[in-house]
Amino acid sequence: MLRIAARTDQGRIRHNNEDNFYVREDRGLLVVADGMGGHASGEVASRLAVDVIRDYFDDAEGEKPFVGDFDDRCQETTNRLGAAIRLANMAIHEAAQGNPKYAGMGTTVAAVLIQGNRMGIAHVGDSRVYLARAGDLSQLTDDHSLVAEQVKRELISPEEALAAENRNILTRALGIVPEVKVDLGEMTLADGDRVLLCSDGLSTMVTDEDMLAVLEQAADVEAACETLVQMANDHGGRDNVTVVLAEIRQRRGLVGSLWSILTSWFRR
Numbered sequence: 001m002l003r004i005a006a007r008t009d010q011g012r013i014r015h016n017n018e019d020n021f022y023v024r025e026d027r028g029l030l031v032v033a034d035g036m037g038g039h040a041s042g043e044v045a046s047r048l049a050v051d052v053i054r055d056y057f058d059d060a061e062g063e064k065p066f067v068g069d070f071d072d073r074c075q076e077t078t079n080r081l082g083a084a085i086r087l088a089n090m091a092i093h094e095a096a097q098g099n100p101k102y103a104g105m106g107t108t109v110a111a112v113l114i115q116g117n118r119m120g121i122a123h124v125g126d127s128r129v130y131l132a133r134a135g136d137l138s139q140l141t142d143d144h145s146l147v148a149e150q151v152k153r154e155l156i157s158p159e160e161a162l163a164a165e166n167r168n169i170l171t172r173a174l175g176i177v178p179e180v181k182v183d184l185g186e187m188t189l190a191d192g193d194r195v196l197l198c199s200d201g202l203s204t205m206v207t208d209e210d211m212l213a214v215l216e217q218a219a220d221v222e223a224a225c226e227t228l229v230q231m232a233n234d235h236g237g238r239d240n241v242t243v244v245l246a247e248i249r250q251r252r253g254l255v256g257s258l259w260s261i262l263t264s265w266f267r268r
Ligand code: CA
Pocket: 034, 199, 200, 201, 239, 240
């Protein structure tokens, strides 16, 4: 069972919100996209990304083509998530080519598919997926950004990366070139795990320690999302901020059911 909450906010400085997200609980599909480009085209790019991925997993839309190469290390569902993102890349690239107003627009994307205790992860850019488990926060995605590459090569420290002027320069994004490489991963989830997807408006404004504290202490996923967005804004809110959070509950016994009825009653 998944408990999911999501929140997006334009922050304290920006006049528009170029982030978008999509959540489909019965499919365990969670998506965050952070758009960029002039004339508010970033909004268009991130909207296109979440819409194409949404439609890809919508049965009513019919069977979808598989786009790109199949990654043998991952299950079919995770490969389909990768295919949906490659299709989104093509759609954004075509839209950008077809309209001067949209020239150069692009977007990040971070997406997960949670089915049972398995999670498939796919991403492009610097939107992130984190896992909070048993008092630890781990980042499950590697940023496709200039500073992340420099940290990997030990040219700068993680602290220098956070303070770097050019930290928002991406080395990979959707919409820029006709074909994009999507990073895929998979893992097994445990009861009580919390999976957080976010745009860099959260990860550049809130430390990992603070993020973990909120994920551990918040009353529920809704409260956690609200607090994280509030924290990003309290720390300056320099960017749009989006958080999508899923909590995994695998125990469904009688005691668990009674407990959830009681807690939902007292929360009214
Ligand atoms: Ca951003």
